[in-house]
Amino acid sequence: MQRRIFLLGSAAILLLPVSANADTGTHATLYKNPQCSCCEGYADYLRQNGFQVDVKPTNDLAEISRKAGVPAELEGCHTTFIDGYVIDGHVPVNVVRKLLTEKPAIVGITLPGMPMGSPGMAGTKTEKFVIYALTKDGKAPTVYATE
Structure with a gap:
């Protein structure tokens, strides 16, 4: 009986770190126009890259973009919130991960x-993507990354 308890306890200890460390993905909430299909494509793109995405038409x-601090002239196709940051438009996931890793004060x-060839958009990329940082202090946005 003691051997069985020991074996069961050992098995539980070995399995515990696996379930405790299981990556459930970073949560994202994506707001989109109800008729827009490319936004669904972007949500799928995020899911394929490990994010848990709730889509809210x-x-x-x-x-929503304005209240989040996105100037009208820099609005993207949809607005996503991840870990306290706004990600507006079809931002490539490596830039999103850079933001979440660096955690800048923006x-x-x-x-x-809606640039052609950007994540979730059809077509071939025809131009460099310029991703802007949105400041907290009301200053003009700056270039955060180019792709």
Whole structure:
């Protein structure tokens, strides 16, 4: 009986770190226009890269972006919130991970518009993507990364 308890206890100890360290993915909430399909493509792209994504259709996307600190001229196609940051538009996941790793003192980042070939968008990339940092102090956005 003691041997069985020992073996079961040992098995439980060996399995515990695996379940305790299982990566469930970083949570993201993506707000999008109800009729937009490329936003669903971006949500799928994030999921394929390990994020847990809740998609929330809204007719108030411009207001959500504005309240998050995204200037109208730099709005992307959808607005995503991850770990306290706003990620607006079709930002490549390596830039999102850079943001989450570096944790700069900014509101978030944006890739304005709907560039061809960006994650979730159809077509071939035809231009360099310029991702802007959105500041907390009201100063003009700066370039955060280029792709």
